[in-house]
Amino acid sequence: WFPMAGFNTIAYKEGNLRRVANGVNTHELNYRLQFPKNYATNPTYPGGYPMIVMIHGFGERGNCWGSNCYWQNTNWNPNTNTLNQRSIISVEKEFPANQTSQAVFTTSIDHNFADNTSVIIYNSSNTVYNYAGTARTLRTIANQPRKFKITGINFSTDATATIVRLIGDTFYITSVVDDGSGNALFTTSTPHGFQNGNSVVLATTQASTYSGTRTVNSATAFTFKLNGRLFNGNATGDTYKSGILNLLNNDHSMTHGGRVHQDAINLVPTGMTPDDPNMPSRAFPGFMFYPQNLNGWGTGSLANNNTYDAIRIIRLLIKKYNIDPNRIYIHGLSDGGAGAYKIMRSAPWLFAAALPMSAVDNADVDNYNMYQYVASVPFWIFQGGVDGNPKPSDTQADVNLYKANGLNVRYTLYPTLGHGTWNAAYAESDFFTWIRNNNKANLQVLFGKPEVCGTSGAGVTMVLGQGFLAYQWEQDGG
Secondary structure (H helix, E strand, O other): OOOOOOOOOOOOEEEEEEEEEOOEEEEEEEEEEEOOOOOOOOOOOOOOEEEEEEEOOHHHOOOEEOOEEOOOOOOOOOOOOOOOEEEEEEEEEOOOOOOOOEEEEEEOOOOOOOOOEEEEEEOOOOHHHOOOOOOEEEEEOOOOOOEEEEEEEEOOOOOOEEEEEOOOOOEEEEEEEEOOOOEEEEEEOOOOOOOOOOEEEEEEOOOHHHOEEEEEEOOOOOEEEEEEEEOOOOOOEEEEEOOOOOOOOOOHHHOOOHHHHHHHHHOOOOOOOOOOOOOOOOOOOOEEEEEEOOOOOOOOHHHHHHHHHHHHHHHHHHHHOOEEEEEEEEEEEOHHHHHHHHHHHHOHHHOOEEEEEOOOOOOOOOOOOOHHHHOOOOEEEEEEOOOOOOOHHHHHHHHHHHHHOOOOEEEEEEOOOOOOOHHHHHOOOOHHHHHHOOOOOOOEEHHHOOOOOOOOOOOOOEEOOOOOOOOOOOOOOO
């Protein structure tokens, strides 16, 4: 991962959800996970450890915040992206009558490359056009979306080829071989676009002498060598240009709250079990899970997939580790507050409590009258008094509707704060104790009325925790 959280996140392990179908293995969603402090010494603790799910905001995405993208646009996908590669189907002279004329290349579909884009050409049937270690500059042709020129490249013959727009990507090293002179020759699965003299970073799974920041020489489209790196055995791994922000950096997501929750885990006394009544109030004795989306938790198929994939990861983590399924909590900030609502109302049986902070919407809980489906989940909602989105009046209206439909809601309004309520929320003296005290074993009493009405005799309405499978009823104590 790339360091974008503002603190050392090495305590958070990294992982990703993958989908395997019909022999195809694809990436779905990255995440970071910190283990309980005492998990290594007590991994089989009866009942398991609690877990907090933190849903980051729009700014902490893996790719795009609106039109502000690390990579090309919101259509970028690490599995299927082809936005940067086009097939060249022909090459012709710009001015046919001239003996020497610039080459004009034609692609099979609109190339959509901007003027002055750095590109490489490879697999050309005429090697004159091929990449030779130095990137070339593409020049667009007005009203010709499938044609372009390359600065300094004159026509030689007609040809076919492949053109790739140079972008700061991470490339997979498929092999390392001896070049015949004792130097290591690296091959990547796709064109890397490195230029001679570029500073690149390598992380290989074998032969650690290759890893580190190195200088490229003898670059071709798929291969390169490194100054001073001799062959030391075959290896695979990743490589990228120095200073490039990696797609799905999987660290930015912890900018807000990552350190607070890490500190809460570290506050747990060594050897103390999760249910010890002497647990410090600011401590959290469980797992901390941070999924990271690409472009937000809002609408659209990719955003929907991100929220559902977060649910899938939670379920898989429960199966893999000793996590108490009755003590899983979710909170999120801003767009992540809306994401927390969406994940919670999509799988209310997973959660013992939800804490939306400055949530830009409530995922249509009110519009679709979903109160009965989320009634088993208590809320603690946080709102800034001068926030413009959401407005205090909007959040207050939501809270009123929740209470009118019997939900268990705690509401905290910070009169002088704007959108950024999360640091104040994390600093609440009982933030972690309120979370820890919630359990799906707790019956939720609707409307906050635990008494039988003395005048009408109206009874108490209680809601069983969804997904809690250990109730045992007794009548009159017997």
